[in-house]
Amino acid sequence: MASNDDIVPAVRAVRSMPPVFTAGAAVGVLGGMIGLGGAEFRLPLLIGVFGFAALAAVILNKAMSLIVVVTALPARLAAVPLAELGAHWSIAANLLSGSLLGAWVGASWAVRMRSATLHKVLAVLMAVMAGALLLTHTTTLGAPALPGPVRTAAGVAAGFGIGVVAAIMGVAGGELLIPAIVLLYAVDIKTAGSLSLLVSLPTMLVAFARYSRDGGFAVLGANLRFTAVMTAGSITGALLGGLLLGVVPDLILIPVLAAILLVSAVKLARHTPPNG
Structure with missing residues (x-):
């Protein structure tokens, strides 16, 4: 079980909320410009x-991401x-059959990790996100012809991971x-984006429920104003970023964003947490 110091850490005093709103807005703009929420850019800022200690930052990031996803769902x-998404309900069900369990397992691992270990794991995962960003936006994804049972098994495995x-x-x-979704099920990227939200929402709720068992709500209660202000900034920024969608060519924007993630990953890996 995570220690109380990991859940409710001693956080640097933030007396002024404008920097918090601005940071959230910057994250929202970056995510909005590529049609995503931008939570991977928010995490290194929180730490x-x-x-914030790594686990506290993850829990706060999860709460903010959940609100941003709920806000984005009506627009999607x-x-x-x-009705169009309903025709693809089996895709969501296939991925959810793995992702719900994966969310519970992942949250369970996170609360048991030492802070130093969690920092290194987060750094590796941020590098993975940078690779996924480059793959999705700079290459044309083609779906391999997989037999039905193989595709179903691959969907469960992908969802879990x-x-x-x-x-x-x-x-x-x-x-x-x-x-x-694009690779496994040959769905167009616009529909895949909407399906991803339908999978993300229940998956995030499961992870959040698991974190709450180890005092996850304590860090939210202790930082409620901070969370509300940064979330408002993220939503505002995402709306602005959506308006800027396509203004900066992907061949310029995506490598820059991937580089930001990689630099953040290196800094996170080198970061020394107060409690080791």
Whole structure:
């Protein structure tokens, strides 16, 4: 079980909320410009700038990601009608059969890790996210012809792995879900984006429920104003980023964002937590 110091750490005092809102907005803009929530960019800020311990940062990131996903869902449903998504219900069910368990397992691992170990794991996963970002946005994904049972098994395995990663990082997992849906099920990327939200939401709820068993709500209660302000900034930034979608060419934007993730991963790996 995680120690109380890991859940409710001594955080650097943030007396002024404008920097918190600005940081959230910057994250939202970066995510919005590529059609994602941007939680992977928020995590290093929570640890490196605002001084949260790794586990506390993951839990706060998960809570903010959950709110951002719920906010984005109506817009996604307007872009891709629910009836159209209903035709692909089996895809969501296939991935959820693995991701729900993966989310529970991932959160369980995270609360048992030493803080120093969690930092290193998060650094590796951020590098993985950078690779997924490059793969999704700079290459044309083609779906291999898989027999039905093999595709189903691959969907469960992919869902499990994505659930683990999303739970440990406190993200929605769209960066991994979207390419998995396109590759496994030959769905267009617009529909895949909407399906990813339908998979992300229950997966995040399971991870959040697991974190709550180890005092996860304590860090939220202790930082409620901080969380609300940064979330508001993230939503505002995501809306602005959506308006900027396509303004910066992907051939420039995606490598820059991947580089930001890689630099953050290196800094996180070198970060020395106060409690080791």
